[in-house]
Amino acid sequence: MPEVQCIAIFVVAISLIKALADALQSFLERQTEKKRIEQEHLVPSGHYFLTTYVDTVREVLNDRYLIDSGDKQPLDVIRDSLSQIRELASKYEDESTDTISINLMISMRTDESEEEVSKNWKKIHMFFDGASAKAACAQIDGVLIPIAVAHKNSTNLFIGDGKTKEDPLLLPIVEEDGHATKTQQRVIGAPKAFSTNHPQYYPNFLSSVDDWLFREQRRYINSEQAELLYKYYLDDGSARSLLSIPISSAYQKVDEHEHEIEGKTTNLVLNVYARHENLLRGNPSIFLGLAQPLLDTISYALDIWMLDVEVEVDGSENNDSD
Numbered sequence: 001m002p003e004v005q006c007i008a009i010f011v012v013a014i015s016l017i018k019a020l021a022d023a024l025q026s027f028l029e030r031q032t033e034k035k036r037i038e039q040e041h042l043v044p045s046g047h048y049f050l051t052t053y054v055d056t057v058r059e060v061l062n063d064r065y066l067i068d069s070g071d072k073q074p075l076d077v078i079r080d081s082l083s084q085i086r087e088l089a090s091k092y093e094d095e096s097t098d099t100i101s102i103n104l105m106i107s108m109r110t111d112e113s114e115e116e117v118s119k120n121w122k123k124i125h126m127f128f129d130g131a132s133a134k135a136a137c138a139q140i141d142g143v144l145i146p147i148a149v150a151h152k153n154s155t156n157l158f159i160g161d162g163k164t165k166e167d168p169l170l171l172p173i174v175e176e177d178g179h180a181t182k183t184q185q186r187v188i189g190a191p192k193a194f195s196t197n198h199p200q201y202y203p204n205f206l207s208s209v210d211d212w213l214f215r216e217q218r219r220y221i222n223s224e225q226a227e228l229l230y231k232y233y234l235d236d237g238s239a240r241s242l243l244s245i246p247i248s249s250a251y252q253k254v255d256e257h258e259h260e261i262e263g264k265t266t267n268l269v270l271n272v273y274a275r276h277e278n279l280l281r282g283n284p285s286i287f288l289g290l291a292q293p294l295l296d297t298i299s300y301a302l303d304i305w306m307l308d309v310e311v312e313v314d315g316s317e318n319n320d321s322d
Contacts, residue, residue, distance in 0.1 A: 002147060053290070060293050061297070063077045064300055074302065074305035078302060080302070083150055085295075089291075090140050100279070102149065102272050104147055108145055127229070129185040130170075142180070144194060149165075174195060175195055186220075189202070193269050201243050204240070204241065204277050205233070214226060238273060241277050244269055245272070246268070247267070247269065250303045
């Protein structure tokens with residue numbers, strides 16, 4: 001009998017091991033299939049990505065040569081690239097273009113921006129930590145200000161030829177290693193993308209705003225300010241999901257001996273936002289790779305334009321001194 005019992009126990013043990021192995025294999029197969037389906041969901045379909053996208057990238061790369069040869073103006077390249085990014089986003093998720101908007105923001109240091117903050121204080125005060133523009137600016141490293149927007153049927157720039165945007169939304173930025181005198185308040189979206197130098201994605205932006213105001217920043221943002229901010233985002237139906245992408249400068253700064261003064265810095269943030277949730281199929285990872293050539297071209301074009309402006313200003317000052 002003991003021998004029979006041992007054989008029976010052995011057979012049961014083998015059966016259990018086989019059942020566990022089968023269950024594990026089935027689980028792994030289901031996980032693999034789930035991952036495959038998720039990846040397929042992220043890969044856009046249609047002829048756009050077989051033909052038009054390739055042509056778009058070729059055109060964008062060619063724009064650099066056109067800028068260098070003087071055959072195309074840098075600001076025109078920025079405008080065209082923003083329109084192409086917007087079209088890319090809409091084709092990526094098979095939505096019409098008018099459901100998606102884009103804006104481009106540039107950083108201004110505190111000494112450059114205090115006048116702008118003061119001028120627009122009534123509209124933007126809820127984003128800042130301070131009873132006045134001067135008090136608020138003393139606690140931050142600068143602001144982000146919009147310089148372009150692709151919305152509805154057009155793409156408009158607010159730089160060059162004296163162009164300005166009426167009532168611009170200025171957002172405070174504080175460096176990650178900010179000094180103790182800086183505010184502890186942090187704003188999600190573009191300011192966070194700027195300070196961390198990493199894209200920030202919010203598939204359900206209102207839910208993220210709620211977490212930010214009433215959980216993450218509860219210690220630093222009082223209830224009155226939090227309610228004003230929440231109402232602002234609630235009333236703005238254009239952003240129910242948001243992707244904020246930091247863009248680094250194309251060049252590092254060097255001295256006359258070609259020694260690096262400052263590495264490539266983040267000076268732009270591109271915001272892609274939609275009136276619906278789960279922008280870009282709920283996961284922007286593939287889109288970010290597709291958009292990178294256009295982002296690099298925007299950075300290059302802006303650097304060239306700013307260099308041209310600087311040369312013009314220097315030339316004007318030299319003429320005045322003569």
